[in-house]
Amino acid sequence: MANNSIVSINDLSKEEILKLLHTASLFEANPNRHILDGKVVATLFFEPSTRTRLSFETAANRLGARVIGFSDPAATSTAKGETLKDTIKMVSNYADLIVMRHYLEGAALYATEVTDVPVINAGDGAHQHPSQTMLDLYSILKTQGRLDDLTLTMVGDLKYGRTVHSLLMALSHFRVRFNFVACKELQMPREFIDFCGKNGIEYHESREFSPEIINSSDIIYMTRVQRERFTDLMEYERVKDLYNLNNAMLADSRPNLRILHPLPRVGEIAEDVDDNPKAYYFQQAKNGLYARQAMICRALGIEVTD
Amino acid sequence: MNEKKELAVAALRNGTVIDHIPSESLFKAVEMLGIANLDKSVTIGFNLASRRLGRKGIIKIADVELSPETVSRIAILAPTAVINTIRDYRVVEKRPVALPEEIVDQIVCNNPKCVTRNQPIPTRFNVVDRGPVRVRCHYCGHEAVGDQIVIK
Numbered sequence: 001m002a003n004n005s006i007v008s009i010n011d012l013s014k015e016e017i018l019k020l021l022h023t024a025s026l027f028e029a030n031p032n033r034h035i036l037d038g039k040v041v042a043t044l045f046f047e048p049s050t051r052t053r054l055s056f057e058t059a060a061n062r063l064g065a066r067v068i069g070f071s072d073p074a075a076t077s078t079a080k081g082e083t084l085k086d087t088i089k090m091v092s093n094y095a096d097l098i099v100m101r102h103y104l105e106g107a108a109l110y111a112t113e114v115t116d117v118p119v120i121n122a123g124d125g126a127h128q129h130p131s132q133t134m135l136d137l138y139s140i141l142k143t144q145g146r147l148d149d150l151t152l153t154m155v156g157d158l159k160y161g162r163t164v165h166s167l168l169m170a171l172s173h174f175r176v177r178f179n180f181v182a183c184k185e186l187q188m189p190r191e192f193i194d195f196c197g198k199n200g201i202e203y204h205e206s207r208e209f210s211p212e213i214i215n216s217s218d219i220i221y222m223t224r225v226q227r228e229r230f231t232d233l234m235e236y237e238r239v240k241d242l243y244n245l246n247n248a249m250l251a252d253s254r255p256n257l258r259i260l261h262p263l264p265r266v267g268e269i270a271e272d273v274d275d276n277p278k279a280y281y282f283q284q285a286k287n288g289l290y291a292r293q294a295m296i297c298r299a300l301g302i303e304v305t306d
Numbered sequence: 307m308n309e310k311k312e313l314a315v316a317a318l319r320n321g322t323v324i325d326h327i328p329s330e331s332l333f334k335a336v337e338m339l340g341i342a343n344l345d346k347s348v349t350i351g352f353n354l355a356s357r358r359l360g361r362k363g364i365i366k367i368a369d370v371e372l373s374p375e376t377v378s379r380i381a382i383l384a385p386t387a388v389i390n391t392i393r394d395y396r397v398v399e400k401r402p403v404a405l406p407e408e409i410v411d412q413i414v415c416n417n418p419k420c421v422t423r424n425q426p427i428p429t430r431f432n433v434v435d436r437g438p439v440r441v442r443c444h445y446c447g448h449e450a451v452g453d454q455i456v457i458k
Contacts, residue, residue: 083425085425102421103419104419104420104421104425105420105445105446105447106420106422106444106445106446106447107445110421110445124446
């Protein structure tokens with residue numbers, strides 16, 4: 001990619017990640033800045049995602065940019081059979097930055113090949129969603145004060161959950177110990193286990209969401225176990241509640257522990273956790289705004305220094 | 307070398323001998339080359355003894371020389387293959403197939419949600435391993451290995 005597009009978290013070096021996190025902290029201190037006056041940001045959502053779209057559009061608006069785009073491709077030429085290439089080329093005539101979400105995997109990378117306008121990937125199918133990873137990293141850094149020497153426990157669907165895979169890859173730049181807590185059907189794929197082994201990353205796999213694991217964690221990253229992921233529904237019924245978290249389970253946890261979740265949650269975090277100061281998932285979503293402001297500036301080649 | 311012995315089995319005046327094809331890839335190669343529709347004389351050898359591969363396949367096609375594009379498709383299926391070009395009963399060229407770093411528009415991505423499966427885009431695959439051949443889609447990152455690889 002010739003420009004500053006952000007397609008995958010794996011394209012960013014450790015230094016670039018740290019710089020983005022620092023910029024995000026500047027935006028948290030002062031989110032309203034008119035540094036994008038006169039710029040137009042296009043948000044192209046070929047697949048609806050209200051949460052991500054509102055976060056990106058708020059980020060652009062708070063920076064003073066104008067926002068164009070669509071939230072539902074049914075109302076656009078895509079529904080008439082226009083190719084992705086043609087849509088991107090057309091929008092490139094109008095916008096300084098494209099933020100796109102697509103149901104096809106690899107769509108954002110392809111978009112960068114047909115336009116000179118920088119592209120931010122806001123999710124391409126089950127493939128990449130770098131702004132989610134940036135807000136996860138920012139939340140960890142903010143609550144722990146560091147990204148090194150942490151124990152991070154990932155719980156639930158570790159097989160299909162792209163957020164846990166991207167977070168694992170991003171954290172491989174740092175010294176983090178992982179606990180992977182999942183049932184057999186949803187365990188961390190072999191390629192990521194091999195990646196940990198090859199890169200000297202300490203990890204522990206467990207079927208059980210045990211008190212020992214909870215009480216030795218600095219971060220617990222919860223994910224949703226979806227019924228449709230199971231080939232064996234008996235297995236689903238057996239395991240669906242094994243990876244749920246309630247407040248009583250946190251009684252002896254570390255004072256600095258924070259609970260993260262990419263949201264939406266269903267039953268995996270009981271409501272009685274919400275009032276525990278260790279629950280961080282709602283603030284985590286808010287951090288997405290600052291992380292996305294930082295990503296927009298980097299994609300446009302704008303340095304933010306204070 | 308046993309090359310002379312092999313060529314003597316069905317000596318070609320002009321054409322191509324594709325040698326050292328792994329036995330398990332032979333019929334895929336036959337299909338890929340469209341031999342069933344060819345009007346040239348063709349000899350196919352299956353499960354022949356090979357010091358290098360244990361068992362190998364061989365395809366001899368009269369009066370045809372392969373395009374570089376076809377050769378690179380053979381490389382995906384049979385990275386050990388050697389292409390012999392025959393003119394007037396003599397091997398004028400003996401060339402191992404070469405698998406490039408990147409394979410453009412010759413493989414179909416196995417991921418049904420890949421952008422290349424749903425938009426008019428030439429596929430691009432990076433060769434990440436050569437024995438057995440493992441390729442990774444440039445766009446969606448999906449990998450295919452050995453006989454999972456689908457040639458266009």
